[in-house]
Amino acid sequence: MLHVESDNVQFLGIHGMGGIGKTTLAKVIFNRLSSSFYECNFLSEIGESSQRQGMVYLQKQLLSKYLDFDSLNRIHDVDDGINMIKRVLCNKKVLIVLDDVDEKEQLKNLAGKDNWFGFGSRIIITTRDQSVLTTLGEATDEGFANISAYEVGEMEFDHALKLFSRHAFRRDSPLDQYISLSQKIVHTLGKLPLALEVIGSFLSNKSKALWEDTLNKLKEAPPKEVQQKLMITYERLDDLQKQVFLDIACFFIGRCKEYPSYMWDACGYYPHNALEVLVLMSLIKIKDDNTFWMHDQVRDLGRDIVRKENFDDPCKRSRVWSSKHVLSILKQKEGRREIKAMSFTYSEDSKDGNLLEADEFANLEKLRFFQGDWISFVGDFNNLLSNLKWLSCYGHSVMFEAKNFHPTNLVVLDLSMSNISEKDIDWIKAVRKLKVLDVKFCKYLRRTPDLSTLASLEILRITNCEILESIDWIEVRYESHSLYS
Secondary structure, three states: OOOOOOOOOEEEEEEOOOOOOHHHHHHHHHHHHHHHOOEEEEEOOHHHHHHHHOHHHHHHHHHOOOOOHHHHOOOOOHHHHHHHHHHHHOOOOEEEEEOOOOOHHHHHHHHOOHHHOOOOOEEEEEEOOHHHHHHHHHHOOOOOOOEEEEEOOOOOHHHHHHHHHHHHOOOOOOOHHHHHHHHHHHHHOOOOHHHHHHHHHHHOOOOHHHHHHHHHHHHHOOOHHHHHHHHHHHHOOOHHHHHHHHHHHHHHEOOEOHHHHHHHHHOOOOHHHHHHHHHHOOOOEEOOOOEEEOOHHHHHHHHHHHHOOOOOOHHHOOEEOOHHHHHHHHHHOOOOOOOOEEEEOOOOOOOOOEEEEHHHHOOOOOOOEEEEEOEEEEEEOOOOOOOOOEEEEEEOOOEEEEEOOOOOOOOEEEOOOEOOOHHHHHHHHHOOOOOEEEOOOOOOOOEOOOOOOOOOOOEEEOOOOOOOOEOOOOOOOOOOOOOEO
């Protein structure tokens, strides 16, 4: 990644989610290279120090190995600091680590251009936010020829188990009677170095009963120390980005980003911006098949944030993904609910599926996302679900026996793999904002309902509808979109 023998100034950006091992990797590189440099400096926790003590303090820290006390005191503001860094370090071959940089301005004020440092210098930056590193490319008139970026990924399982064992047993492998428990804990922690170190140290010399209890707790939520570390990244998101992050953590891991983006756009969450930020900050990844991936620890963090909205009453949370809680909430029918999104799967208590009556939705004014399996809608839905943007109903017993079912703000309707017929969804002709209609694998669908009124429709998925005879469509519109798939 870095070539010590080169005379050029080289920058290495190490990025990844909180707790993944960026600082550890930077320390290893620093220790290996330090013997080749006379001038070395490792500045820790740049982001936090900048907030607590200011940028001038950090500039003085950077220069503290090269200047005496009186010279440092001549730095009164950021511009003074920049000028001093350039004057003092421009002829020195230095090795500098700027750890945990979280804003572009911090990097601009500490290592703004390659000509601030002498030939052969190496500058290593660790950050949760990959976009911080773009500062380097923008910083000089001619640009940088020697910038490298490295994303720290998950450890291999054998290495993760070894790291955990060193903290739990002070050896490279678990004791024989703890092998199975150790493997389960490493899997549960998602091979995150920070979590492995924290939990391994906690369990060292503890009873097997405590180990088993800890494993059960880890399956429910991340340990406090890890959560605090990851919360640093979450708290840097704006309110709209947090909404997208929490939706993914609760509902969309492993799912394609296409449909959720339509919903987020309709909610005013600016999904393209939000997803870009979440990717750059290593809170999510978008895999080659366009699906969301999220580290288990980050997923648990997101869900724990939602739980903490109200520990005792799921009705007062923004999102509910437990089938048990969803059905309980719907049956209560009383009290104001804060729920924006809910999802549940097939209930074994109901042989014919889950019967959902109109009055169960009466107090769900904020509901924008609803996903359910094996369900039937019955009753009068007049003036209900006015804020609903997404409706997914899977399972072969989905039925619409409701009256006045008109979710007028719906943008995504996914009825794939259900037994709906054309008469069940005739109501969608009044849903003028609909952008996505997915009826794949609907084996009882002979024709689509009248789609001519759906001027906003962009995606129509009708593959594997065995008896489909016709598409009720006046003309093919949207030449820039692929309507049929």
